[in-house]
Amino acid sequence: MKRLLPLLAPLWLVACEQQPAGEPVVRTELGEAPAAQPADADAAEAEAPEVPQPASACTALTFEDTAFTHCIADPERHTIRTALAPAGGQPFGSLAAFAETAEAGSIAFAMTGGAFGDDLRAVGYYVEDGERFSELDRADGEGNFYMKPNGVFFGTGDEWRAMASEAFFATIRDRPQFGTQSGPMLVTGGELHPDFEDNGPSRAVRSGVGVDRQGRAHFVIAEDEVSFGRIARLFRDELETPEALMLQSGNSALWDPASGRLDQGRAGPILVVEEKP
Template identity: 40%
Template sequence: MKIDLKRRLGLALGALIAMTLPAAAEGICEKRDFDGQGYVVCTLNAAQEPGLKLWLNDANGRVLGDFYSVRKTLAPDEVLAFAMNAGMYHEDYSPVGLYVSEGTKEHDIVTAGGGGNFGMLPNGVFCAGGDKPYRVMESRAFAKAQPECRLATQSGPMLVIDGDLHPRFLIDSDSRYVRNGVGVSPDGQTAWFAISDRAVTFHEFGRLFRDGLGARDALYFDGSISRLYAPELRRSDFGRRLGPIIGYTGKN
């Protein structure tokens, strides 16, 4: 099977980084099969929440846009254990909805409906920190409750809402993309970040979180542009420049 140059470079970079991955960053991402589809799932527990980070711009206000640029922002004793795109963005890479990084809000929440996947209500917010390590909430409920978040990113649609799949997902849909998103355990102690190996429907992807992982709430990040950095799996995806990026850093 022919592998394109960008994919080959990504695999080579991932292999090089995997050789130096510290113990603190091991055992986070794994390949999983569910209902005939392949996925990569990166799992964080409550104790790992402080290492979760959200990036958009560098210190000079320039959009980072890729995993290599994110790695350059890290301290000498930090290593990027995994990362993926984390929500929809405009042509200038600014977030479409709520964006909070290290307690600083850079874009307000959007509760109105609209076109595209983001506007397919209900959409939602992923939040880390506060009185629970992790949570995914429907956007209007989030705006009303205003929970404390160390970091937060809004996207849409919701994949799983209080144990149910989004009402607009169709079993026989012909809309298929490589998709990524995040789900949270019912007690808020575990977060699962997942990306499909190949094109899947919303229904298939939602079922991964609800039936395969046990998430009571899950949020779609994006499709077709979805990218993953997982050196433990010797993977560093190249492609279109990204807006918000989420990932976990461990100590060397």
């Protein structure tokens, strides 16, 4: 697993020279008032106020002896958007490239999210800032994306949902502000995907998203290779999200500015969770 070690925030040490013993030499020009003697060092040096560091929206979580990182987007505190490329440019291709263009202080976290092709552009449904760049893909094919049901994670304003693609096609009429298609669905209507084994042989560093009954979006990324069944049960049993979608399998990556974490790996669509002003 390719992973950058967390980037630790620098600790600035202020080095003060030790002053020689005795009274300091004070020179004055004729006609000038004598310079005031300094107060004692403790009073003279005001301590710089501490700048509070933003709390991370991500925490460590262990489920069935597997380590995960669990990040929560709360509609009362956060907004969600998609990002693929700078205006008129090529896809970012990595979270590190995206981070260079973002204002870290406004980012709660960002995660790779959605299928992409060799050109790093989205495969399947993709909407950014209300503009649809790619249509819903309902075809059959090979690979994780086509493990039916696959699904869409989408939202407008403070309402976010994960939904199977066929249900999305049949019921969603208004274009959302953001949307990304991936697959397979991990949980649908409280049930695990019918093709999953309890702990099958297919293992990868996987990530997913689900929305609980309070409207919070739960993002999860495994810290080691994990089966479909185990990450699906995490969403159903631990996080209690009635619908959950796998975002990535093998290219999962997270940027958490508060903790200094910035993962390596190729990225297509990126899900960006930002602090509300």
